[in-house]
Amino acid sequence: MFEDSTFTLPRTMLWSFWLAISLNFLGGTVGQLHPREPAQYRTLPSLREQALILDRWRDERVARIPELLKKYNVDAWLVILSLPISQREYAEDTIWWSIKDATEFASHRRTVLLFHTNSSSLAGSPNPLRWVDNTGQVWPELRSTLRAYNPERIAINVDRNIAFGGGLHVGEWDVLHEQLGDSWMEKIVNQPMIGIEYVANRVPGQLQYYKMLQETTWAMIEEAFSEQVIQPGVTTTEDVEWWYREKMRFLNVSTWNHPRVSVITPESFPGWAGTKDTIREGDLLHVDFGITAMGMNTDTQHMAYVLRASEGETDAPVGLKEGLRKANRMQDIALEKMQAGKTGNEVLKECLTQMDSEGITGQIYSHPIGDWGHAAGAVMGELRILPNTYYSIELYAYHFVPERNETLRFRIEEDAYWVSDKQGWQFVRGRQERFHLVNWASNLNVQALQIQ
Template structure:
């Protein structure tokens, strides 16, 4: 809970910057049945409609069903915990009356999924409970605040992310020992999942496609493919995309190998060209990944190098935040495409942690994918992962 307390303090300190006097961090119900991206600031799941509020001066209040009151008090996170039986309306209004905020932030966003906490139904309930009070008209979006709190990592968060990265890199080393002709994608996936579970760790996204494993050429577009019965053969590229959760924080890394054919001592020229282009794209983006830059500016530098090298324009963003989940919201290092909403415009800040990536299809051989993790510091970005700087070669026997 120490990180949660620190994040609540961080949030209170940022509220003035975002023009908010009070933040209704979570207004939700039955969070055990559907997750709320702001639950990490609450500390527990709740059943009845509940409100968790933070004032700009650091005071906090939780309004929960009587059955949840004991567990929320036991967390020691909230200055006051108010229980109710029939409705949270009176307690909610009493807290707002005591604090008298002019602008009340509610966690919703039309661009950032990880800052879009309140459901439409709960927002309508909130409006109903504040009907005939001055507070209903004071509700505004707290999406930008929620995004900044999530994306500006504290030192303990960065340290734990690094632990997840380190374990993931150990798994990649172990994967290399298993890569022999005849092995299938699904066999490798099952083995990797067994290692992760044996270590007591979790998966940064659904295990059905974690890790993503691609042996050899693919007929479908680049993407989140399901490992199948394809057997590894000489002349195949091996692409693995793996994310592991350690102590509540995640990694997201990609690595690539090439299986040498008989008589080969190095990869074919077209494979080497694609790997070099991928590496150049990573380096170009990293060179401009600095505080104050917008995400689309970083993406543009990486994207430009790929197209100048003669490859098709990438159909995905160069990077994304990593933290409690692999795709941690709050901004994207991507182009100004409608699907990304306003997130490519969000300025990069110190203490952001990003996954930066590039993937290329090499016809006849398979997929080359590199993905690293980096922390943004005052003067630029620094790798948290140990970057793959050369194509790893495997002997076929």
């Protein structure tokens, strides 16, 4: 974790935005960002069309690499992404999945990629230079290329703490040292920010499809948290989880984690699992899940309330609504302070100051999202928030609910994208500002009419 006095974090936390902090602040006025119309399931292009789109995005992203190398004062990137990339089949560097062709599902043999700055002897050469080899011939060719290019600083992915800058396997490191020799290995440098920025930065064409993925995510939640799926006293939280899995299969999307559905109680905070409860009237429900398609991921948490239809209840209790408003206020605080260029420590200090002045207790543990569910990007420590990225604003607020005489965690999460220095962040689809309501009475009314 961090120390309040210095606002420092261990380096293992630098690659992702985990603000797991205690916050105290009072609620404030929030904008109406809950979409007015129900979400619709969005149909993605055919897989063949998707492959063309994905490769175009990849080419746009790779074209930025020479400038990234110059930014971090390196001449070449060896071993996946920024420098040459050296990897064996089924032992891919993490970065591989963000630079491969859409129709590649694993690297072939040993794949070596050498990214360069398009200068000197390599000007006009393919970027990256690519070797696919299982004979060892790659090494003399690589040495010959390096002699001609004569780079002074060669980045490889050997960072100890950052997944997107540390994907080179130990065996490949040994081979690299053996084949290049001391003279070249002395020029090797560790610069994980090249990989982080490459993976984190979005290209404009992605947003259109990311909005489609997010609306489909909302549509699934709206259907799952309704009387179409849930029958109080019969349906379990596990039933709803597997409904999500089957629905994803039907929609031809996948997921990066198993959906987690919970009944929220003062004791329940299952983390990476749902609860195992039969859903009943009066329950406060929660889901945490994301879908994967077109090389992108969503990550969303919403809450629902099961109306006490047998007692004529038509809306959630006021105390629950107040808890959701507090969580919305926490979202406002986080996005206001997450200005591109600030270090994570600066953001953390500003959040703590603001939230302490407003008096609400909770935690914010947001993270970058994009190519991965927990993707490249850094907010904590001395790394700076990057523009042109997506973040998942994940948090909960504590709130005492008088109607239940309980203090509950109000857990929400929405994906946001960077718009500009002037406009800052916007939610991809909006955010949850009212509960999904499970109204079993509507089904009972239909049944009664059918009997008559």
